[in-house]
Amino acid sequence: MFPRVSAILPLRPLSRFLLCSGGSEAPAAAIVLLGAPHGTVRYRIWALLALTKNNAQRYFGTNNVIYSKKDEQSAPTPEISKETESQESVKENTKKDLLGIIKSMKIELSTVNVQTTRPSSRRQLKSVEATIGRLQKAPEGVPKKRTKSLNPELVAAASAVADFLPFDKQTTKSELLRQLQQHEEVSKAQKDGERAKISVSTIISDMKVAKSATSRVSTRPVHQIQFDEGTDNYMGQKTDDLKKRKNMLKGKRLNIFDLKAVTEEAPETETAPSLWEVEFAKQLAAVNEQPLQNGFAEMIQWTKDGKLWEFPINNEAGFDDDGSEFHEHVFLDKHLKDFPKQGPIRHFMELVTCGLSKNPYLSVKQKIEHIEWFRNYFNEKQDILKESGIQFN
């Protein structure tokens, strides 16, 4: 299943420095190893693998919290701890079997959640970090010498740490010292304003922080699966294609219909919708039918069904008056045209319209009918009116 595994195994010591080197090959190899002994193929690994291959920063983007949280000065710290830790794990594992190796890799890789499978190592890691933290403060207090050699106090402290740790003292000590030396060089270089000389690891840690946010946008992990089948070139091609290729939704068309003919308005003959249309409309309505999301949505549904009294949205709630406007209710004078311009009848009718305009219970139609009734009444009583000397019409 993993033809590459055996080939990469001898390279293992190299992978200890993989975070420092930032090479894209090494993490990929480590991840392959990670998956192998458990027997189960984790797709996540394929994904990571492809990502790493694709863009080294992408990998750092996924596990980056440590780096983004610490400042530049202390950036090398996790590297030390990781190195010592991986070493420790190798030491501890007397079995020396594949699983052990893999576990050590696993610790290196999951930089953030170093929830390792061995609790003891984690505690030690913390203590190491604490010690180094103390140590790192030391050089700042000490006046820097312009020689390459480190402050003897530092050397003593480093060897103390190495003693404290339960594994290979010489290696630990030398590694600590090397790290400190590097540290000093860096600070010196920065002091001189020679930013170019900053060590590779610092640069890389910079890159991690800067890139993490944008890395996802820049690359599309399209064909991770194919990648493992040995079609490395294919992958590169595809990503290029993605950027360069033209929009497939644009190009040659059938050229059957003419835009003008189609958009031109044809006289629509109004016919009653046939069964086909009614049923199609029903189908369409069912397309975006979804279960109700909340109680209000349910009340809307009930209102539409007619089961619920309509929620009032204005003063005319529940008052159906064929859509007549308020002015038709209030200004009724225009219906008095047929009445005399003055006199008692006029006076009476004005009082009637005034009363009607204040009546909220009658519809416009009923009000007009009411006025109509009076006109008929006065028409019928023409003779009496004439006798009384009152002019109508």
Place this chain on the structure above:
Amino acid sequence: MAAIATRRWLRFRCKLCLTLAGQRAGPCGQTPSCRFYSGSATVPKVEGANITGIEEVAIPKKKTWDKVAVLQALASTVNRDITAAPYAFQDDPYLIPTSSVESRSFLLAKKSGENAAKFIINSHPKYFQKDIAEPHIPCLMPEYFEPQIEDISEAALRERIKLKKVKASVDMFDQLLQAGTTVSLETSNSLLDLLCYYGDKEPSSDYHFQKSEKSEELEEAAEENDEKSKKADHQFGVTWRAKNNAERIFALMPEKNSHSYCTMIRGMVKHRAPVQALNLYTELLNNRLRADVYTFNALIEATALSVNENMEDKWNNILELLKQMAAQKVKPNLQTFNTILKCLRRFHAFGRLPALQTFREMKAIGIEPSLATYHYIIQLFYHHENPSKGSSLIIYDIMNELTGQKFSPKDPDDDMFFQSAMRACSFLRDLELAYQVHGLLNTGDNWKFIGPDHRRNFYYSRFFSLLCLMEQIDVTLKWYKDLIPSVFFPHSQTLIDLLQALDVANRLEMIPQIWKDSKEYGHISRNDLKEEVLMLMARDQHPPELQVAFADCAADIKSTYESQDARQIAPEWPANCLNYIAVLFLRAGRTQEAWKMLGLFKKHNKIPGNELLNEFMDSAKASSSPAQAIEIVKLASAFSLPVCEGLTQRVMADFAISQEQKEALGNLTSLTSDSDSDSDSNEGK
């Protein structure tokens, strides 16, 4: 619509209040030169209002509100509660579903209750005459499905057609004909509509839910296999029989217009008689009539359905039809192009270029594609795809085109889009694209297009699996909290994906929690899930607190196997699970229970693993109990395990054992070798 309008109105109100307040507070000279009026009521800007001090009053146009505007505004303030089941499931706490199976039966039960009530009311309307509601609520009253007009007349026929009584209408038509009355063209046409739409069969009663379920099954079948779907259609749907009532009445009609022909053609295509439909189209042309756009759509489908032609001929026939449309000045609509694309799906790879050309054509003549259009294209390009070959990238174009759009239903297949888009994302393993699709789903009211329950589940399972695969674990867990259970109930495979993501990210301490959840979502009897949980817990050593939590979880899983006995399901104890549980008990220091597990091995006739026996030996050594150690050796020898030898030696070396025990050990070892030879000889025979 109205809800948006309302929100805008509210905002307007707020601004108005603010301005007014400002006016009051500020010095008099600072009258705002612009006041906020609603909607499109354009207000002429009053220039120099400050100088004259007189503001021209523009009366805003009257706003008309939907009758549910207030409710819509209120509804828009309610967000999804991520800790609860969806609103549709909220009921008596005992009834709230916790798994996808339960949720389905919950909905079915609810709907079937409604349908039963409706059925009773409609079949016995005389018992439901009392109108209690004031004002009257029409939808709660029985509907009358029985024809009221008794005599034989065209009005009676029209009533029967309206009530969709197929058989009664046909009878009435025949009686009218026998009586010598001629039926008007319009009525005969609507009778033909009825007959053609329902394929001369009585329409199934309008129990919508069941009907849609059936059609969904059809669609699924169609997706799986075109061949199968044809059979399924024949099973479920009605097929067009030659000389049925529609054809008979059509032949009897003294005059026919284009509508008569068109509805016949559409009916034939709908009920899978493409050859007859194409023949009738020729007849229509011979009679110098014109088909409408719906008929052309049906004809396109008929062309694709016809059997004895290869893809190229079919495509040319479709093109021919389109040219005829153009020549007859029939305007194509969205359905025309959707039908073409739907048919091109059957052509697989051959259909791709024509499909793209068709799509461009519809864009060029200004017909806005619907979601279904894109669904067909995605299916054409991704459905039959072999992942080892290069796959098309068209979905990126589609998503670029669609992002930010809001949709309204235009095609019955519009609700398939999100499912197929997410399928393509998961096929391409592109999380970024999946986020894009999900973003589109959450634009406006687009979420309504996710389709029925099973399609929603499919969409979200694919989406979540992709998250497990590609996303950082913290983000994945956030999605887990957000989506489950308020949006969907996870499938057991989804949970396994999550467990594997936890494993990759080294967050095994979450496992007991995940197991608790999966128990809730009804995956108690999923062996693969249980085995995955146990395997991940038992694989490595962990800190003591975690081991205790794991052991609790293991005890819980163990109890699921035991409680199954009561339900009389064959208790199948996989050997792996026994191993894992025993190891977990041992590591948490629950030695007694671990020893009980060893007993289970015997009972279910499973073989304990070597590592397990070694761990037992370690624990025996830790408690310095030679009796236990010998017990282990006994067990190993009982199963005639090869590891027995090594264990014996360990006991001899590590424990202070008495002479008796030594002898017993010696017997055991010899027994083992004996039984080995026995079994060998048995096999030999």
